[in-house]
Amino acid sequence: MSAAPADRQQVVNFGCRLNIAEGEAIRSAVEAARARDVVVFNSCAVTDEAVRQARQAVRRSLRERPGAEVVVTGCAAELEAERFAAMGARVVRNDAKGLAASYQSGVSPRRRGPISGGFEMAPAGDGPLPSQGHREDYTPALSGADHARAFLGVQTGCSHSCTFCATVLARGTARSASVEAVLDAARTALTRGQREIVLTGVDLASYGDDSGSSLAALVGALLALPVERLRLSSLDPDRIDDALFALLTQEKRVMPHVHLSLQAGDDMVLARMKRRHRRADAVRLIERLKAARPEIAIGADLIAGFPTEDDAMFANSLALIDDCDIVFGHIFPYSPRADTPAARMPQVGRTVARERAATLREANARRRQGWLDAQAGRTATMLVERDGLTGHAENFAAVTLTAPAAPGSIIDVRLLARDGDRMVVTPTQEKDIAA
Known part of the structure; x- marks a missing residue:
């Protein structure tokens, strides 16, 4: 990242589509605060590498823009607040990243003091994490007009307890935006000419669990608007009920692309991850999806080198790419996250995890290229x-x-x-x- 001139406001997003959507709320909040020379890093903590990249970017910005206020928010900021503050950055909680008060001037980014008004924090532990009692509704996050597609965050947090994941620590338990608030955000996207909307969230399929609604009901409400193309980001296979299945397979405006949070293809690994599905469930679901709508393309999240994973267990995950016809793989090596149960399990080692991830990516690339070759002429x-x-x-x-x-x-x-x-x-x- 190169140095920016004075009076420049800059927001840098790392990680998921939800962060992309929330980045626009950050940009609007910074503008409303009339911050003059500020750079905000909206960080990710899904892996050690994601956190490392955030730290590296913050260090570079502090070095190259000594007069600027450097702010870090997002999941890495929640989990490593004290470390970022010690570097000289100002830390803003996830729950406050969209508030103008979080970026108002007058607080030194070098000062390591207590939380001020709930918006600034420095050392970790000075106040509750989102998982410790924050239950307010989630405000929908809508990305900007710089993409033809609009990313619309409708849910944050997660109420499950997968052993490898630090999301609950970083974002708290699951909270959903109201249907009306989501529809208002969708209308904004349509008014500015964005004809495809991508629904996203930390655990999208759990939308409405805290309000008595459901993702299928939300999709149905959105389709009552003049939405021409609708996509859903990663879905937990265990949460695709009959109503959502019908929308995925019968509604032409819901695009034929289903991305599933599979994580592994071995039952023992899935059990140790505390996932709620098993290998046969994933294979059966994809068979049903493709039988009902053959043009559906399958994507999947997969973790390589989970603790205790042996060669036979990895072979089951590798075979899943062909067994489930996965053409869009989001594959990454396992990295231990502090304070998660998986970090205390016997580790296979980073070298092994990286090698297995590379093998999975190669297999997925072959599958995807064969699938693309078959598209020629259509x-x-x-x-x-x-x-x-x-x-x-x-x-x-x-x-x-x-x-x-x-x-x-x-x-x-x-x-x-x-x-x-x-x-x-x-x-x-x-x-x-x-x-």
Whole structure:
């Protein structure tokens, strides 16, 4: 990251789509606070590497912008508040990242004092974490207009206890936005011309558990709006009920792309992770999805090298890529997170975890490339990104146009050939179409 001029406001997002959506709330809060020279890092803590990258970026910013106020928020800030504060950054809690008061000037970023008004914190432990009693509704987070797609965060936190995950420590128990608040945010996206909405959350499938609603009910309410394309981010396979299954397989405006939080393909590993599904459940669900809607493309989160994982257990996870036809793998090596049960289990070692992750990625790349090759000659519709040349087909295949098209438009295309992990496409008609 290069140095920025004075009076510049900068927000840097790390990690998930929810952070991308929340980054816009941070940007608006910084502007409302009239902060002059500030850089905000919206951090991630899903892995040790994510936290390391956040620390590295903060150090660089402190060095290259000595006159700026450097603020760190997000999950890494929750888990390592004292460390970031000791570096000289100002720390803002996850629950306060969208509030203007969090970025008002007048508090030295070098001072390590107590929380002020619940918005600033320095040393860890000076006040409750979100998991310790914060139960207010979640305010929907809507990304900016810089993408053709709108990322809409509808839920935060998680009420489950997977042994590898620090999310509850960083974001608290699950909290959902109200349906009306989500619809208002969706209307904002539609008004500014964004024709595809991506619903996201920490544990999206648990939406409504705290309010008596459900993700299927929310999707149904959104489809009453003139939404042309709707996507759902990662889903817990155990939480796809009949109503949500019907929407995924029968509603044409819900894109044929299902990303599942599988994590592993071995039953012993899944049990030690405290996941609520088993291997056969995942395979059966995907068979049902594809039988009902054959064009559905499957994505999955997978962890390599979980504690106690032996060669046979890893082989089961490796085979899952073919058994479940996973073409979009989000694969990463296990890294121990402090204060989680998995960190106290016998570790397989980082080298082994990284090697196994590389093997999984290679297998997934072969599967994806074979799937893309099979797309050649077919027609699809694509949402054109702001660059006018790239986008995604309905099944989330990444595509590149042979000639520019109107940014934000949805056009018919013919898939010509694979170029690496993308398909080269050509428009089959000039005019914009309605999904």
